[in-house]
Amino acid sequence: MEIGKMAIAAAALIEAGDVEAAQVQIVDRLRERPEDPALWAEAGFFLQHIGSDEDALGCLERAWALGGRDIRIPYYQGLASRALGRPAEAESHFRQALARDDRYGDAWQHLGLALAYQGRFDEAVACLEAARVRLEDGASLGDRIWRTRFQAGQWDEAWRLCEASVPADLDERWQQMHGTGHRRWRGEPLAGQEIVLFSHGGNGDTIHYFRYLDRVLAAGPERVTLLVQPGLVSLLRASPAVVRAGAERVRVLEDAAALEDRPGYFMWFEGLAMLHRARPDDVPSQPYLMPPPERAAVWAERLGGTGRKIGVVWRGSPAMPEDHWRSVPLDQVEPLFGVAGTRWFALQPGPLPEDEAAILARAGVADLSADLADFTETAAILANLDLLITIDSAPAHLGGALGRPTWMLNRASSEWRWGWRQTESFWYPSMRLFNQEHLGDWAPAIAEVRQALVAG
Incomplete structure (x- = not known):
């Protein structure tokens, strides 16, 4: 089998769902030609593509040791190292690739990401800019660049770049998609007009930026239509801003088909x-969400009792690209459950897998997953807890938006809105951040949380 054909055959097995057979095929072929660096490199490329990063590194290191000098070898070593949470190691590999050819735009891009993972943001931006001019689709890096500027604390420049990255034909795209004559809002007075606010991120993003509704209403629109995720509709309808404005002035919808051509x-x-050019010293940060009082009362009765009541969320949506870094295996959270004087409630949407359910049962944690019909129920529960401990996901934003004490476990690479190694969030004054030092290693952060719980 010629070089390249092995990868095609293995890919066919992967597509058929037989990953093990694909890997066996690769191993068998390497046994036939164990001194061929090109074959080891081909195996490494393919293994990295399917997520077998540790195996990929081994193959690529062998290819290099045998004399292979394909520029893709250090590049794919960098990809595998970064995927394994080793940004400094990844940096070294990407620099090795660029030393052979500094026109390699993909290597510049991923070197920038590896540097950002280490908190070296100015260097990261310089690398991303180098990638942008070398890649055919380099304009797509604008989003990554302005978010990296935020992590560096360069707010004014970040917002300038953010606005510059907005497609010039956005009005036309909207009109083609929705068939209405709405135009992008640039801060004009809204008297006599409708404005449609819509979500294009996750639930947490919608919760995070909902704080700006009061400022939109201050511009005087005749009507505001909110297009949001289904799980947020009832909670946002019950929010103070919507209740004050009235249901006729603020509509909360989940279906864009209900839009009118106004x-x-x-x-x-x-x-x-x-x-609004948000800055740490100018962010609407007061509690701006609250559950319906009748639902909060139901949960007050159900959760009554003595002891410090603590909610816990340890997993996010796997659809999020870095979810494997932000989520914490439940067995690593388990040491927290033994702190004296605490009662624990799992707020992880279910149903839960058997191993997690077993851990909760063993630790005496109440599993409320079946009760989390939408964010209204989660909010009503949080209103009756003393503390929420969560990863960086929608419940973290919900706890902050409700003004509830929230401790967030923040992955080492961090997300732009949390800054870098911050212990407090200016977005949410009731939030405390516990930062992971190295990707994949949650033990020190969990120990810090436990110490804080013990201290009261």
Whole structure:
């Protein structure tokens, strides 16, 4: 089998769902030609593509040792190292690739990401800019660049770059998609107009930027239509801003088909922060969500009892690209459950896998997953807890938006809105951040949380 054909055959097995057979085929072929660096490199490329990063590194190291000098070898070593949470090691590999050819735009891009993972943001931006001019689709890096500027604390420049990255034909795209005459809002007075605010991120993003609704209402729109995720509809309808404005002035919808062709504007939720040039010293941060009182009362009765009541969330949506880094295996959270004087409630949407259910049962943690029909129920529960301990996911934003004490376990690479190694969040004054030092290693952060619990 010629070089390249092995990968094609293995890919066919992967597509058929037989990963093990594909890997056996690769191993068998390497046994036939154990001194062929090109074959070891081909195996490494393929293994990295299917997520077998540790095996990929071994193959690529062998290819290099045998004299292989394909520029893709150090590049794929860098990809595998970064996927394994080793940014400094990844940096070294990407630099090795660029030393052979500094026109390699993909290597510049991923070197920038590896540097950002280490908190070296100015260097990261320089590498991403180098990638942008070398890649055919380099314009797509604009989003990554402005978010990296945020991590560096360069707010004004970040918002400038954010706005510059907005497609010039956005009005036309909206009109083609929805068939209405709304135009992108740039801060004009809204008297007599409708404005449509929509979500284009996750639930947490919508919760995060919902804080700007009062400022939108202050511009005087005749009507505001909110297009949000189904799980947020009832909670946002019960929010103080919507209740004050009235249901006729603020509509909360989940279906864009209900839009009407009226004169007015549109804006995405994150764009509101861009439009108002959010800064740490000018962020609407007061509690701006609350559960319906009747639901909070139901949970007050159900959760009554003595002891410090603590909610816990340890997993996020696997659809999020870095979820494997932000989520914490439940067995690593388990040491927290033994702190004296605490009662624990799992707020992880279910159903839960058997191993997690077993851990909760063993630790005496109440599993409320079956009760989390939407975020209204989660909010009503949080209103009756003393503390939420969570990863970086929608419940973290919900706890902060409700003004509830929230401790967030923050992955080492961090997300732009949490800054770098911050212990408090200016977005949410009731939030405390516990930062992971190295990707994949949660033990020190969990120990810090446990110490804080013990201290009261």
